[in-house]
Amino acid sequence: MSETRPEEILSPEANVQTIAAEPVLEVIIPSGPTGARDQDEEWCEVRHDGEVKRIRFHDYAEVFSIPGLYERLFYEELACDSPRTVCSLLGQALRDENVPAGELQVLDLGAGNGMVGEELAQLGADSIVGVDIIEEAAAATERDRPGIYEDYKVLDLTDVGDEDRRELRAREFNCLTTVAALGFGDIPPEAFATAYELVADDGWVAFNIKEDFVSPDGDSTGFSEVIRGAFEEGALELAADHRYQHRLAADGEPIHYVAMIARKRGELSLAA
Ligand SMILES: C[S@@+](CC[C@H](N)C(=O)[O-])C[C@H]1O[C@@H](n2cnc3c(N)ncnc32)[C@H](O)[C@@H]1O
Numbered sequence: 001m002s003e004t005r006p007e008e009i010l011s012p013e014a015n016v017q018t019i020a021a022e023p024v025l026e027v028i029i030p031s032g033p034t035g036a037r038d039q040d041e042e043w044c045e046v047r048h049d050g051e052v053k054r055i056r057f058h059d060y061a062e063v064f065s066i067p068g069l070y071e072r073l074f075y076e077e078l079a080c081d082s083p084r085t086v087c088s089l090l091g092q093a094l095r096d097e098n099v100p101a102g103e104l105q106v107l108d109l110g111a112g113n114g115m116v117g118e119e120l121a122q123l124g125a126d127s128i129v130g131v132d133i134i135e136e137a138a139a140a141t142e143r144d145r146p147g148i149y150e151d152y153k154v155l156d157l158t159d160v161g162d163e164d165r166r167e168l169r170a171r172e173f174n175c176l177t178t179v180a181a182l183g184f185g186d187i188p189p190e191a192f193a194t195a196y197e198l199v200a201d202d203g204w205v206a207f208n209i210k211e212d213f214v215s216p217d218g219d220s221t222g223f224s225e226v227i228r229g230a231f232e233e234g235a236l237e238l239a240a241d242h243r244y245q246h247r248l249a250a251d252g253e254p255i256h257y258v259a260m261i262a263r264k265r266g267e268l269s270l271a272a
Pocket residue numbers: 060082083109110111112113114115116131132133134137155156157178179180181185186187188191
């Protein structure tokens with residue numbers, strides 16, 4: 001009896017697809033001084049499709065436009081695990097208060113390419129809507145995690161039109177998540193406040209933030225006053241918090257964030 005060799009089973013098209021499905025993606029993080037003074041100035045070199053580009057870590061439009069780069073850079077090279085950290089802390093807080101995750105109607109602010117949405121779906125959230133300020137994030141979510149969000153809006157929450165506001169209100173959110181997106185020229189306090197306003201009273205607010213941004217001395221973003229004020233005035237009631245290594249910096253030093261899970265008990269006031 002003659003044996004069938006593997007190449008006789010595969011059609012010629014299947015062979016072509018196997019080869020074409022593996023474009024080269026190489027990430028080089030410079031080991032010496034880069035001139036980057038802060039987290040949002042760090043950069044790397046990326047080789048993709050025969051081209052080498054210097055990309056700033058926080059240039060999310062560029063990062064999301066290359067398939068797999070976000071996960072490769074932040075999760076594999078820089079050991080980030082924040083979506084899982086924040087969502088598992090949220091899951092624990094829900095269990096502590098006997099609230100089924102299946103009741104959650106979530107607004108995920110700064111949704112990126114859907115890693116937080118994926119964690120929320122695993123938790124069992126009923127509905128998840130993503131908002132991000134750049135089209136490239138919405139396109140990357142469609143490419144990388146289609147179907148995770150019930151809706152995904154590209155919006156600037158500091159300047160929302162009436163129709164978008166009406167649509168978002170109609171969702172009756174009872175949970176806001178925002179992960180790895182507050183401060184650093186990303187989400188400003190005003191956009192966070194708009195999202196917060198869309199959450200029902202007693203709803204859940206789950207976020208992480210660089211520890212310096214919630215300390216009175218190290219903050220230049222305005223979040224320290226807003227968040228500390230919200231806890232002091234009782235607008236937010238803390239359910240759980242956790243200081244942890246958010247990721248490594250380009251030089252290998254740990255960057256610490258605080259994950260916080262809180263209940264909304266009142267409106268947020270922005271500092272004057
Ligand atoms: C580091 S990514 C985090 C993505 C996702 N939350 C995660 O943890 O994987 C930061 C995201 O915040 C988005 N972003 C920045 N400024 C924003 C703003 N003002 N409003 C909404 N999204 C914003 C960026 O476009 C980017 O997708």
